[in-house]
Every structure is written in C-alpha cells, then in structure tokens.
Amino acid sequence: MPYNLRLVILGRDGILNVYREDHVKAPEEWQPVPGALEAVARLNHAGWHVVVATNQAGIGRGMIDMASLNSVHQRMMQRLAAVGGRLDAVFFCPHTPEDNCECRKPRPGLMKQIGSRYGIELRTVPMVCDTLRDLLAAQASEQLVHVSLSITSLDGALTRALEPRTSAPAARLRAITALREAGVPVGVMVAPVIPGLTDHELPAILEAASQAGAVAAGFTLLRLPESVGPLFLDWLERHRPLARQRVEGLIRSTRGGALDDARFGCRMRGDAAYADGIAASFKLFARKWELDRPRPPLDVTRFRPPRTADGQAYLF
Numbered sequence: 463m464p465y466n467l468r469l470v471i472l473g474r475d476g477i478l479n480v481y482r483e484d485h486v487k488a489p490e491e492w493q494p495v496p497g498a499l500e501a502v503a504r505l506n507h508a509g510w511h512v513v514v515a516t517n518q519a520g521i522g523r524g525m526i527d528m529a530s531l532n533s534v535h536q537r538m539m540q541r542l543a544a545v546g547g548r549l550d551a552v553f554f555c556p557h558t559p560e561d562n563c564e565c566r567k568p569r570p571g572l573m574k575q576i577g578s579r580y581g582i583e584l585r586t587v588p589m590v591c592d593t594l595r596d597l598l599a600a601q602a603s604e605q606l607v608h609v610s611l612s613i614t615s616l617d618g619a620l621t622r623a624l625e626p627r628t629s630a631p632a633a634r635l636r637a638i639t640a641l642r643e644a645g646v647p648v649g650v651m652v653a654p655v656i657p658g659l660t661d662h663e664l665p666a667i668l669e670a671a672s673q674a675g676a677v678a679a680g681f682t683l684l685r686l687p688e689s690v691g692p693l694f695l696d697w698l699e700r701h702r703p704l705a706r707q708r709v710e711g712l713i714r715s716t717r718g719g720a721l722d723d724a725r726f727g728c729r730m731r732g733d734a735a736y737a738d739g740i741a742a743s744f745k746l747f748a749r750k751w752e753l754d755r756p757r758p759p760l761d762v763t764r765f766r767p768p769r770t771a772d773g774q775a776y777l778f
C-alpha cells in the first residue's frame with residue numbers, strides 16, 4: 463500500500479468541464495472550465511495523483527452510450543495532456559437516481575471503489591465538488607455536520623410577501639429530502655411563528671418536514687425589537703390589512719402588551735396563554751412526527767477553536 467500516496471478526487475461536470483443540463487453526450491460538448499486543466503497539471507507537478515468521480519446518468523437514460531463516453535474522456539485526457547496534466551482514472555456511476563444504486567454521488571459507493579483501488583483511507587483524501595450538498599455529505603459521513611432549514615409557512619403566496627426572494631416552501635422541503643438522502647441529518651426551524659398569521663400552520667409544517675426527511679425541529683416566536691416593530695406593522699397594513707388588528711393584539715398578548723420582551727427565557731418563547739398554547743402545540747406535534755429526539759451526536763474531536771497569539775479571542 464502506498465502509505466504516502468497523495469490523492470485528490472475531482473468531480474467532472476462543473477469542475478473540469480462546463481456543466482450541461484442535457485449531459486455531455488459527445489466529445490465536442492466537453493468544454494473545459496477555464497483554468498481547470500492547468501490546475502490539474504499543477505497538482506500533478508506537486509506530486510498529487512488525480513482521479514475523477516462522476517455521476518453519468520445520461521448512460522442510464524440512454525442519452526449517451528459507453529463508446530461515446532469513452533471518446534468524451536479521451537478528449538478530456540488529450541486536452542489535459544496538452545497542458546501537462548493527467549488523470550489516473552475516471553470512476554463513474556452510469557445509473558439514474560431512480561435506480562437507487564450505491565455508487566451515485568453523494569452515496570459513497572464510488573469513493574469506496576477509489577479507496578479500495580488505491581488502498582487508502584479516504585478521510586485524508588481531499589475531494590473537489592461543485593455542490594454544497596456533496597460537501598455536506600462528505601462531512602456528514604464523518605459526523606461533522608447537521609443542517610437546519612427554516613420554514614415559516616407552507617403558503618407560497620404568504621412566503622413571497624413575507625420573505626421575498628427566498629426559496630419557496632416546496633423548494634425548502636425538497637432541500638430537506640436531498641440532504642437527507644445524502645446522509646446529512648436535517649432539522650426544521652419553524653421560525654418565526656407569527657401569532658394569528660402562521661401559528662395555525664405549525665402542525666402542517668412539522669408533518670411536511672418530517673415526511674421530507676427532517677429528524678429534528680425547533681421554533682421561535684416572532685419578536686419585534688426596536689425599529690422592526692413599526693416595519694412589521696406597516697407590512698401587515700399593506701399585505702394583511704384585515705388581520706392587522708388581530709395579529710398585533712396577539713403579538714402584544716405574548717409580550718406583556720409590548721412588541722418585544724427581551725427578558726432572558728422570554729425572548730424566543732414569549733409569555734402568557736397564547737404563547738403557551740403555541741409551545742404546547744409545537745411539543746405535541748414534534749412528538750407525533752418524531753422530531754423531538756436528540757440529533758445524532760457530532761464528532762467535535764477535530765474542532766480547533768481559533769486562537770490568537772495572546773490567547774484572547776475576538777468578539778467580532
């Protein structure tokens with residue numbers, strides 16, 4: 463076993479060549495990302511072996527055959543050779559997501575093949591990916607990461623008015639599923655819960671998140687510190703004029719008559735009967751959908767807190 467082998471794994475599409483939604487089906491469709499081939503050559507010259515691990519669902523979908531894939535890779539190798547770089551090997555998964563195989567990234571099958579081919583521990587092998595999901599998947603396989611997504615409402619129209627330019631509720635649920643399928647533990651933050659406006663959605667949000675694959679949940683109650691208060695009341699006036707009085711009344715009922723209550727223990731939870739009702743409802747439905755359990759433990763043994771020379775940490 464080459465104990466000192468320096469190996470790096472690269473994705474192909476979006477990393478070495480420009481990503482195409484319709485798959486790279488022929489050599490002329492393989493266009494290098496500017497600088498990528500030179501980067502491989504520099505790695506080679508610095509003593510690194512480089513392999514590619516790539517999902518090629520175009521094969522499973524019948525859009526490209528093996529002969530064409532080989533000629534695409536031949537072009538890739540030639541273009542690399544022209545700048546003094548080389549790949550040791552190309553590992554690929556030919557399946558579609560529906561095949562539910564073990565080798566389609568972010569599942570670990572391809573990486574395991576590489577590990578056994580080179581007789582190398584993968585935890586020390588850097589991998590270059592082009593999606594955050596793949597990076598998170600790699601970290602989650604070592605118990606280094608959890609992810610939380612916030613879902614305020616499942617109502618697309620309300621979300622567009624309340625949180626313009628953020629992802630639609632359905633997209634957030636799909637993100638939960640994609641992360642879960644990649645092996646990343648995902649929690650949902652129902653945040654903020656807006657009394658009289660979104661609190662009735664709490665059970666449905668928890669159900670949808672659970673069915674999408676979330677394993678944990680939390681919530682915070684809306685609070686409106688300082689200048690946020692008038693801003694939100696103005697938003698209500700414009701977008702939900704008929705509900706304004708009731709919503710404002712309920713918010714104040716959870717904050718002792720004010721719009722905010724920063725006392726410790728109240729800031730995120732609120733006070734009084736209405737807030738207690740929201741908390742009780744959260745607890746009930748979090749239990750029902752099995753979102754009230756502790757998340758899998760994180761391995762923090764490799765965490766190194768940033769330290770300055772004099773030992774004093776920065777506040778900002």
Ligand SMILES: [Zn+2]
Nearest residue numbers: 555563565566
């Ligand atoms: Zn596969």
